[in-house]
Amino acid sequence: MEAEIRLVDADGSSSLVDLGRWLSGQRGLVGRVRQVRGAVGEQELSGGAVELLMVAVGSGGTISVLSNALSAWLGSRNETIRIANGDTTAEFPAGTDPQTLEKYLNLLRSDADGG
Known part of the structure; x- marks a missing residue:
């Protein structure tokens, strides 16, 4: 399953x-995180923004x-993240806390696995 x-x-x-750099540097997430860029605007010379x-x-x-x-990243910033997989989304x-995030991610994985 891939979480957005x-x-x-x-x-x-x-x-x-x-955030992408932070996650990519975590043991257990190396090689599992990728950035998705938007479309390139008319005035942009390089790829679109992440x-x-x-x-x-x-x-x-x-x-x-x-x-x-x-949870650690959110604790050091005043940001809100949205996590989604298909039609299931939460902010x-x-x-x-990490337990709340873990429960939601397990629910997403269970839904993705069909059960």
Whole structure:
């Protein structure tokens, strides 16, 4: 399953890029995080801005690592993240504890696995 992670009401994509770097550096998430860029605007010379992060979530503790990393990142910023998979979406504000994130990510994985 891949979880889509976005920032809600963020100024530009730099915070999302920072989050992507933070997650990519976490043991257990190396190689599982990728940035998805938007369409290139007429005035842009390079690729579009980062719109979301895709995180490959499987078994083996990946959800726990992701939950703890997201909670730590949210604890150091005044940001809200949106996590989605298909039609299932939820938002988590700064200060969200890792257990809440882990429950939601397990629910997403269960839905993606068909049960």
